[in-house]
Amino acid sequence: MNDSYYALDERTAIEYARACAPIHALLPPGEPLLCEEIGDGNLNLIFRIVSARDRARSVIIKQALPYVRLVGESWPLSPERARIESDALTLQAQLCPDLVPQLYHYEPTLYLTVMQDLRDALIMRKGLIEGQRYPNFAEQIAEFLAQTLFKTSDLFLDSAAKKQAVIRFTNPELCKLTEDVIFTEPYLADAPNNRHNPLIDPARIAALRANADVLREVRWLKWAFMTRAEALIHGDLHTGSIMVTPEHAWVIDPEFAFYGPIGFDIGAVLGNLVIAYAAQPGHNPDQQQHAAYQDYLLQTLAEVWQRFATRFDALWCAHDPAAPTAFRQSFMLALLRDSIGFAACKMIRRVLGVAHVIDLEQIADPAQRARAETWVLIIAERLLLERASIADIAALLATIRECNVGDGR
Amino acid sequence: MNDSYYALDERTAIEYARACAPIHALLPPGEPLLCEEIGDGNLNLIFRIVSARDRARSVIIKQALPYVRLVGESWPLSPERARIESDALTLQAQLCPDLVPQLYHYEPTLYLTVMQDLRDALIMRKGLIEGQRYPNFAEQIAEFLAQTLFKTSDLFLDSAAKKQAVIRFTNPELCKLTEDVIFTEPYLADAPNNRHNPLIDPARIAALRANADVLREVRWLKWAFMTRAEALIHGDLHTGSIMVTPEHAWVIDPEFAFYGPIGFDIGAVLGNLVIAYAAQPGHNPDQQQHAAYQDYLLQTLAEVWQRFATRFDALWCAHDPAAPTAFRQSFMLALLRDSIGFAACKMIRRVLGVAHVIDLEQIADPAQRARAETWVLIIAERLLLERASIADIAALLATIRECNVGDGR
Numbered sequence: 019m020n021d022s023y024y025a026l027d028e029r030t031a032i033e034y035a036r037a038c039a040p041i042h043a044l045l046p047p048g049e050p051l052l053c054e055e056i057g058d059g060n061l062n063l064i065f066r067i068v069s070a071r072d073r074a075r076s077v078i079i080k081q082a083l084p085y086v087r088l089v090g091e092s093w094p095l096s097p098e099r100a101r102i103e104s105d106a107l108t109l110q111a112q113l114c115p116d117l118v119p120q121l122y123h124y125e126p127t128l129y130l131t132v133m134q135d136l137r138d139a140l141i142m143r144k145g146l147i148e149g150q151r152y153p154n155f156a157e158q159i160a161e162f163l164a165q166t167l168f169k170t171s172d173l174f175l176d177s178a179a180k181k182q183a184v185i186r187f188t189n190p191e192l193c194k195l196t197e198d199v200i201f202t203e204p205y206l207a208d209a210p211n212n213r214h215n216p217l218i219d220p221a222r223i224a225a226l227r228a229n230a231d232v233l234r235e236v237r238w239l240k241w242a243f244m245t246r247a248e249a250l251i252h253g254d255l256h257t258g259s260i261m262v263t264p265e266h267a268w269v270i271d272p273e274f275a276f277y278g279p280i281g282f283d284i285g286a287v288l289g290n291l292v293i294a295y296a297a298q299p300g301h302n303p304d305q306q307q308h309a310a311y312q313d314y315l316l317q318t319l320a321e322v323w324q325r326f327a328t329r330f331d332a333l334w335c336a337h338d339p340a341a342p343t344a345f346r347q348s349f350m351l352a353l354l355r356d357s358i359g360f361a362a363c364k365m366i367r368r369v370l371g372v373a374h375v376i377d378l379e380q381i382a383d384p385a386q387r388a389r390a391e392t393w394v395l396i397i398a399e400r401l402l403l404e405r406a407s408i409a410d411i412a413a414l415l416a417t418i419r420e421c422n423v424g425d426g427r
Numbered sequence: 428m429n430d431s432y433y434a435l436d437e438r439t440a441i442e443y444a445r446a447c448a449p450i451h452a453l454l455p456p457g458e459p460l461l462c463e464e465i466g467d468g469n470l471n472l473i474f475r476i477v478s479a480r481d482r483a484r485s486v487i488i489k490q491a492l493p494y495v496r497l498v499g500e501s502w503p504l505s506p507e508r509a510r511i512e513s514d515a516l517t518l519q520a521q522l523c524p525d526l527v528p529q530l531y532h533y534e535p536t537l538y539l540t541v542m543q544d545l546r547d548a549l550i551m552r553k554g555l556i557e558g559q560r561y562p563n564f565a566e567q568i569a570e571f572l573a574q575t576l577f578k579t580s581d582l583f584l585d586s587a588a589k590k591q592a593v594i595r596f597t598n599p600e601l602c603k604l605t606e607d608v609i610f611t612e613p614y615l616a617d618a619p620n621n622r623h624n625p626l627i628d629p630a631r632i633a634a635l636r637a638n639a640d641v642l643r644e645v646r647w648l649k650w651a652f653m654t655r656a657e658a659l660i661h662g663d664l665h666t667g668s669i670m671v672t673p674e675h676a677w678v679i680d681p682e683f684a685f686y687g688p689i690g691f692d693i694g695a696v697l698g699n700l701v702i703a704y705a706a707q708p709g710h711n712p713d714q715q716q717h718a719a720y721q722d723y724l725l726q727t728l729a730e731v732w733q734r735f736a737t738r739f740d741a742l743w744c745a746h747d748p749a750a751p752t753a754f755r756q757s758f759m760l761a762l763l764r765d766s767i768g769f770a771a772c773k774m775i776r777r778v779l780g781v782a783h784v785i786d787l788e789q790i791a792d793p794a795q796r797a798r799a800e801t802w803v804l805i806i807a808e809r810l811l812l813e814r815a816s817i818a819d820i821a822a823l824l825a826t827i828r829e830c831n832v833g834d835g836r
Binding site: 172177178180181182184185188190191193194197230231233234237238241244245246247248341342343344345348349 | 581586587589590591593594597599600602603606639640642643646647650653654655656657750751752753754757758
């Protein structure tokens with residue numbers, strides 16, 4: 019890190035905004051500005067800068083801290099990830115401009131980005147807890163996934179250009195974080211960062227951590243994460259990295275971006291929809307209502323995959339009409355199975371690892387929360403063990419539905 | 428390329444050697460020197476510099492040309508590969524010093540390396556044509572493969588160090604060459620670089636190129652080659668990149684080195700042993716003798732795999748005693764199947780692609796040569812289609828032995 023770095027506070031964030039020429043059209047110099055730190059994530063400071071004259075004019079300043087905010091200064095982390103985020107956001111904006119916030123400015127010295135304030139949008143995770151429906155979400159996230167994953171891959175790019183992109187998006191620290199907190203620590207009984215609800219049956223957790231087939235699959239998925247440079251993936255595409263209005267979705271926070279397995283991003287979306295599915299009874303005691311919403315979530319999950327697969331294949335055929343049908347079909351099936359495996363890892367880590375999610379944490383009754391968390395573990399374990407024989411998205415839905423223990427009734 | 432580059436000739440190679448301090452202990456200044464250009468490869472100039480006073484004192488100067496020597500200046504190729512070769516040789520020498528030539532000096536301006544002259548050794552391909560046996564070869568090549576592939580992988584290296592190594596060994600031009608000449612062009616009827624023996628049944632070639640299952644598998648293997656950064660692979664480990672004496676083997680020419688799939692190197696060794704197997708009747712008309720030698724070649728092939736697998740697993744267990752047995756076993760099986768797939772691609776390209784091998788080319792009778800080449804195609808096609816169900820090395824040998832057409836009897 020450079021010597022000129024300092025962490026902003028609400029006062030210096032306003033000073034920075036005032037001096038930032040790229041946003042003067044939106045917030046002219048001399049405009050009285052208000053600032054609020056609104057970060058609820060694990061890694062960064064997030065300031066909302068608003069005109070005191072017109073609350074509709076605002077920007078977000080996001081600054082990378084040199085440590086993991088969730089843990090504290092004892093866990094240092096290079097703010098270099100801000101450069102990755104800015105580069106990834108720029109590239110995503112070229113591929114699907116409506117589906118990411120607009121980037122106004124990147125400041126390498128302070129590792130900060132100034133970007134569009136999606137002020138009418140909500141973190142999707144919160145909307146799912148509330149039981150909101152997003153009729154355009156599946157189509158929009160499928161478009162984001164298909165565009166960003168196909169057009170940064172060897173299926174689309176020139177061979178040498180892709181290899182240069184791999185170098186540019188090498189992201190060792192955030193990859194290591196994922197390797198540790200998703201693929202390693204949740205399976206270790208003694209990893210000090212882990213925590214879990216003590217009301218989950220300890221025998222179940224011990225059995226999961228001792229299951230040789232589970233450990234084999236998780237090691238394969240970790241190996242895939244570490245070795246398969248397939249596309250520029252977002253790298254952290256859970257429902258806390260998606261903002262939504264009733265009509266629109268945006269993907270934010272690509273600081274984990276690197277060249278990794280395509281299924282990792284898809285699995286993140288699918289796995290977090292399954293978490294929302296298992297959590298919903300804990301947020302809505304009305305059995306009929308929560309069952310209907312759970313149906314909606316699984317239909318959405320299926321629609322995400324189907325729209326993604328259709329779009330990805332269409333981009334592929336348009337770009338390479340000679341791509342053999344048998345290869346395209348077997349590629350999409352392998353990708354579904356990869357995605358299911360990554361989804362399962364992302365589910366387990368939210369119950370047993372260091373970073374939890376409000377879908378589960380906000381279930382007030384610890385016993386009911388334990389039922390939801392147990393349900394997540396049961397579904398994830400089945401997905402890990404059965405993914406190699408799941409033949410299509412209908413079979414995935416059937417497998418999830420069969421795991422009906424712990425529905426809170 | 429820099430302006431100071433010039434291609435050496437026999438006179439300037441001697442001048443270079445005289446001025447090269449790192450070899451003065453071997454060839455002192457003032458020593459009368461002899462030089463011979465001995466390159467028979469596709470890409471480079473190779474000079475042997477010998478003391479006129481003592482023929483036992485000699486070095487090799489290898490210089491990368493800025494074009495593909497096999498094709499000519501119309502196919503430009505950056506000599507940057509010489510830097511990759513020098514870096515890879517240095518790393519290999521740390522891991523298995525007895526199994527690579529000693530590097531005396533690398534000259535970045537001229538893209539040349541000065542290295543040990545393995546003057547008593549023969550290119551292995553020539554020895555195999557002659558029916559020579561190399562009782563230590565399997566053990567030595569297995570050690571080279573296990574050391575270089577395990578210790579440059581994520582199974583051994585620190586996560587960040589491996590990612591830096593991926594960057595350092597990014598080798599876009601030579602990877603593109605492999606992508607084109609191994610995975611793409613041999614399957615295109617109209618690729619202008621292709622050539623093949625006109626006595627091979629055209630219907631067989633057309634059927635291979637139209638077989639949807641073959642094309643699917645080859646695309647998967649090309650995708651694996653382009654995306655799977657598993658280890659620093661040699662990248663061109665055929666029997667023309669191995670030098671042998673009756674007791675010893677050395678691996679040379681790692682200019683194609685990059686982070687790729689582990690099975691690519693293993694497949695190169697296996698596939699070229701199968702080519703030698705199919706070619707042997709064309710070099711030795713004595714049925715009993717060539718059958719016995721073919722048995723020796725298949726036993727060697729099995730021994731290479733078994734010794735490699737044992738050694739790789741031993742290195743793995745020593746480094747990571749907690750690596751789950753179920754993962755290690757499924758990893759080795761997947762690696763065998765990868766290796767078989769790459770072996771098949773490397774066999775087909777030597778019959779239908781741009782670069783052929785003397786094992787086949789030196790069979791004088793074109794009809795007998797066509798029988799050997801056809802045999803190579805038949806074995807390769809079966810391996811491509813059946814590799815996913817081959818359970819061990821014995822099953823691989825059985826599959827190869829079942830393809831007994833075209834043995835020249």
